Structure formats: structure tokens, C-alpha cells
Amino acid sequence: MSTKKLLKIALTLMISVACFSCVEDDDYVIPASLGDEENEGLTAIMDSIASGDITEISISELVALYTGTVTLIESDIVVKGYVTSSDRTGNFYKEFYMQDAPENPTAAIGVVLNQVDSYNQFNLGREVYIKLKGAYLGENSSEVVTIGGQADGDQVDEFTANQIPNFIFRSENTMEIVPLVLNPSEVNSSHLGMFVTLENVQFPMSLAGKTFLEPTDDFDTQRNLVSCLNGFEFPIETSSFANFIQEPLPTDGRGTISGVITQSYGGDDIVMVLNDTSDINFTEDRCDPVFEESFNTAIDNTTLNIDGWINYAEAGSVVWTEQVYGGNGYAEFNPYNSGDTSNIAWLITPGIDLDSQDGEVLTFQTEHAYPDSGHEPLEVFISTDFDGTEAGIATATWQPLTFDVSYVVDYDTWFTFTDSGSIDLSSYSGTAYIAFKYTGSDSSNENMTLHVENVLVTVP
Structure with missing residues (x-):
């Protein structure tokens, strides 16, 4: 943690102590009108846009101007957005995010400013205009594209208290921010700064x-949510200065959770940050699975050895391994540089009881790397007469399952998992085994790396 961030945190504590006795959150009321100076400043901006002296650009156009280094903006341009974050609970600090529309946004951006309790002025949904000439465009400490008033090495720094009234102007409009509804596995870097609702999620019972x-x-602290759709895990990040840090996680149900998509400090992980715990709406019964394997007990770069699973090489020298990246575990098959003319390897689940419930659905996720000429190495099968032994693989009846698959063709999208889609298992009964079978060849350039993640059998 940098000295600069520690100083900021200390300052927050001093301000909080000083103000506690004189200001109560319950007394907060959004001002009904703006001050004269704010009205005059915004009117001047609108007049300049109308006359052509200032050009209004979209957030997406502004983000496109970022070239990877902090840049001083020298053009007479202005950008408009709608605030998506709130520091009222202390989960955001000296920043806010804004997106380009109250509903169905296409782009968002961060703003850093030397102001605490900015929710009093830049409240959720507030329409904000920012004059950009003399401001800086770069990344914040979470590596999210951000507007600021200064440059600090390779990061953009805050608008000072003196700069704020000259650069950032709110209108009288406060709009309802309609969250963008997504499944956790659909979230990506294009959603940074947006207010998003994740559907059909729950916290694992281990929490x-x-x-x-x-x-x-x-x-x-990051706490993982789990999708009831496909078992995908997504982190919720909470600051130690949030006022809800001692609230228990709601683990007795599932439903929706809404917050701002951003990245963890240093940009390592895409996370959701809550404005308030009132944005959690877990009103449905839990979707605890019939079978689940997240591979989060994986020991990096070791032979896969999980209780009940069979890891068997039918041909070649390579078997499935356990891997960990960014704290996330998964199964990997990688025959590259083995020299094998044939690689056939099975990864088979423990037996799954399909008689104790009805309507089971299988989901999992896959990810490919180092694609070859188009050879698809993965097949997925189900068997209800397999005896659970390596010797019995050859004699069991394996019925193929159809699933969605896509290739990762460049390093920029490495570690982007593809959902299998919902695979209906309701016609099967008894004890079932799911097999992931890799077929390829190192010597024939059919040696792509394959990852399997979040194997889940549920009753939706």
C-alpha cells in the first residue's frame, strides 16, 4: 500500500471523527436547487456548446482518447454523465463513477476529486457536466480510465478543492439509474464504472x-458470489471504511445484487463495489446444487487429484492438472511439448445421484488457448452404467452431451471462460458420471491448452 493512500485513509478518519457530532446521515437531503454560481457555470457551458465554442463529446469518445499514459486535455470539450456510485456508506473514497445514460449505458468513466461525502453534491443519478480543458485523462489506482485534475506519475490524480467548482458542474436533474442486468459470467471490462444488477446469485454456505x-x-475484503445459472464466481469487494463491514453476509437465500463494476487495487480483478447493502435483494430459496466442483481447492501446477474424480491418460504421457490464476482454481489439459503422437485423456466426476430429484441441469465452463487449425479437442459424455474404475472406462456406455464452445484466439482474451449452456439431464436416472475427454496430438499440432471450470448439476 502506497504512502499516499495511507495518508488519504488517515485524512478520512480525521474528517469522520471531526464531523460525526455535527452531521448525521439520516439528516441528509438532496438540495432542491443549485447555488447561483453553479447555475451560472452550467449555463455558461450550455451557451458555449450552443455557440460551438465548446464541443460536447460522449464518454465513449473520451475513453477512446486514452492512449495508455496520463494526458493533459487541451481541447475545449465537455463530457456529460450520470453518477453511478455513492460514498455515503464509505465504500467509495474521493471518487465517483458516471455512465453515459441512466438506462442501457454504453460507456462509463471514473472521476477523482479531493472531496469526501461527495454524495451530498454528486448524488446517485445526478446529471454532471465536466469541462475537460486543463483536466487530465488517465487511470486511477484500480487501472480504470478516469478524469482528474492533476497527474501523478503514471496515474491521474484528484481535482483539488479549488479546481472542483471550475471543472465539475451538476445540473438540476437527478435521474433514476436503471441497472444493467447481467449474469456474473457476462461482466467484462466494458462494464467498468456502470451500475449493474447480477441476477440469480447467492453467497456460498461456506461464508x-x-x-x-x-x-x-x-x-x-473480497467475498465471492456464486451464480445459480452456471456456478460462475464473482467477487464483491468491501472497503474497511464502509459502515456495513460488520453486517453478516446474507447466506440464507438467493436473488439479485446491484453495485458498481470496477477493479481491485492495482487492477488485478474485476469486482463489484456496493453503494449500500440495501441493493441486495435475496428473497428466493437457495439453489444449492446436486453436484458442484469449482476446483478452488486446486494446488497450482500439480496433477489433478480430487476425491472421487478419475484422471486417466488413455494415450500419451499427459494427464489433467490443477492450476490457479488470480486466486481462481481450474482443471487444465496441456499436451504442448509432450512429443506425443496421440493424447487422449479422461477427467471423470464422482457418481452423481439423479434419483433424489427431478429436472437436473448440467453446466460448466471451458476456455481454450493457443488455438490450432480448428481442431476441437473436448468431448463431454454421460454414463449411467460406468463402474467408477479406470478399467471400466472402456466398457461403459458413454452418451455424448451437446454444449457451447468458443475459441480464445488472442492473448488479450486469455482466461475468458465460455458457458456451456444448460444441458438437460432429466431423462437420465440412477448414478451418473460426467466425463471430459481430451483428444489431440502434440506432433500433429492439435495441442491446444484447455481449461474446465465450475462443473455444476442443479435443479433450476
Whole structure:
């Protein structure tokens, strides 16, 4: 943690202590009108846009101007947005995010400013105009494209208190921000700064009794949500300065959760940050699965050895391995540089009881790398007469399952998993085994790396 960030945190504590006795959150009321100076400043901007002295650009056009280094903006341009974040609970600090429309946004951007309790002025949904000439465009400490008033090395720094009234103007409009509804696996970097609702999610029961902040964490805690659609895990990040850090996580149901999509400090992970816990709406029963394997017990770069699973090489020297990237575990098959003329390897689940419930659905995720000439190495099968032994693989009846698959063809989208889609298992009964079978060849350039993640059988 940088000295600069520690100083900022200390300042927040001093301000909070000084103001606690004189300001209560419950007394907060959004001003009904703007001050004269604000009205005059915004009127001047609108007049300049109308006369052509200033050009209004969209957030997406502004983001496109970012070239990878902090840049001083020298053109007479202005950008408009709608605030998506709130620092009222302390989960955001000296920043806000804004998107280009109250509903169905296409782009968003961050704003850093030397102002605490900015929700009093730049409240959720507030329409904001920012004069950009003399401002800086770059990335914040989470590597999200951001507007600021200064440059600090390779990062953009805050608008000072003196700069704020000359650059940032709110209109009288406060709009309802209609969240963009997504499944967790659909979230990507294009959503950074947007207010998003994740559907059909829950916290795993392993977090029952836990609070939003891990008591031993000094600054931030990530708690994973799990999608009931496909088992995809997505982190919720909470600052140690949020006022809800000691609230227990809601683990007794599932539903929707809404917040701002951003990145963790240093830009390592895409995360959701809550404005308030009132944006959690878990009103449905949990979707605890019939079978689940997230591979999160994986030990990086070791032979896959999970209780009940069979890891068997029918041909060649390579077997499935356990891998971990960014804290996420998964199964990998990689025959590259093995020299094998044939690689056939099975990864088979433990037996799954299909008689205790009806309407089972299988989902999983896959990801390909180093694509070859178009050879698809993965087949997925189900068997209800397999005896659970390596010797019995050859004699069992394996019925193929149809699933969605896509190739990752460049390094920029490496570690982008593809959902299998919902695979109906309701016609099967008894004890079933799901097999992931890799077929390829290192010597014939059919040696792409394959990842399998979040194998899940549920009753939707």
C-alpha cells in the first residue's frame, strides 16, 4: 500500500471523527436547487456548446482518447454523465463513477476529486457536466480510465478543492439509474464504472456467519458470489471504511445484487463495489446444487487429484492438472511439448445421484488457448452404467452431451471462460458420471491448452 493512500485513509478518519457530532446521515437531503454560481457555470457551458465554442463529446469518445499514459486535455470539450456510485456508506473514497445514460449505458468513466461525502453534491443519478480543458485523462489506482485534475506519475490524480467548482458542474436533474442486468459470467471490462444488477446469485454456505469485511484485513475484503445459472464466481469487494463491514453476509437465500463494476487495487480483478447493502435483494430459496466442483481447492501446477474424480491418460504421457490464476482454481489439459503422437485423456466426476430429484441441469465452463487449425479437442459424455474404475472406462456406455464452445484466439482474451449452456439431464436416472475427454496430438499440432471450470448439476 502506497504512502499516499495511507495518508488519504488517515485524512478520512480525521474528517469522520471531526464531523460525526455535527452531521448525521439520516439528516441528509438532496438540495432542491443549485447555488447561483453553479447555475451560472452550467449555463455558461450550455451557451458555449450552443455557440460551438465548446464541443460536447460522449464518454465513449473520451475513453477512446486514452492512449495508455496520463494526458493533459487541451481541447475545449465537455463530457456529460450520470453518477453511478455513492460514498455515503464509505465504500467509495474521493471518487465517483458516471455512465453515459441512466438506462442501457454504453460507456462509463471514473472521476477523482479531493472531496469526501461527495454524495451530498454528486448524488446517485445526478446529471454532471465536466469541462475537460486543463483536466487530465488517465487511470486511477484500480487501472480504470478516469478524469482528474492533476497527474501523478503514471496515474491521474484528484481535482483539488479549488479546481472542483471550475471543472465539475451538476445540473438540476437527478435521474433514476436503471441497472444493467447481467449474469456474473457476462461482466467484462466494458462494464467498468456502470451500475449493474447480477441476477440469480447467492453467497456460498461456506461464508455463513462471515461479515462483509474479514476482521484480519486492513483495507479491502473480497467475498465471492456464486451464480445459480452456471456456478460462475464473482467477487464483491468491501472497503474497511464502509459502515456495513460488520453486517453478516446474507447466506440464507438467493436473488439479485446491484453495485458498481470496477477493479481491485492495482487492477488485478474485476469486482463489484456496493453503494449500500440495501441493493441486495435475496428473497428466493437457495439453489444449492446436486453436484458442484469449482476446483478452488486446486494446488497450482500439480496433477489433478480430487476425491472421487478419475484422471486417466488413455494415450500419451499427459494427464489433467490443477492450476490457479488470480486466486481462481481450474482443471487444465496441456499436451504442448509432450512429443506425443496421440493424447487422449479422461477427467471423470464422482457418481452423481439423479434419483433424489427431478429436472437436473448440467453446466460448466471451458476456455481454450493457443488455438490450432480448428481442431476441437473436448468431448463431454454421460454414463449411467460406468463402474467408477479406470478399467471400466472402456466398457461403459458413454452418451455424448451437446454444449457451447468458443475459441480464445488472442492473448488479450486469455482466461475468458465460455458457458456451456444448460444441458438437460432429466431423462437420465440412477448414478451418473460426467466425463471430459481430451483428444489431440502434440506432433500433429492439435495441442491446444484447455481449461474446465465450475462443473455444476442443479435443479433450476
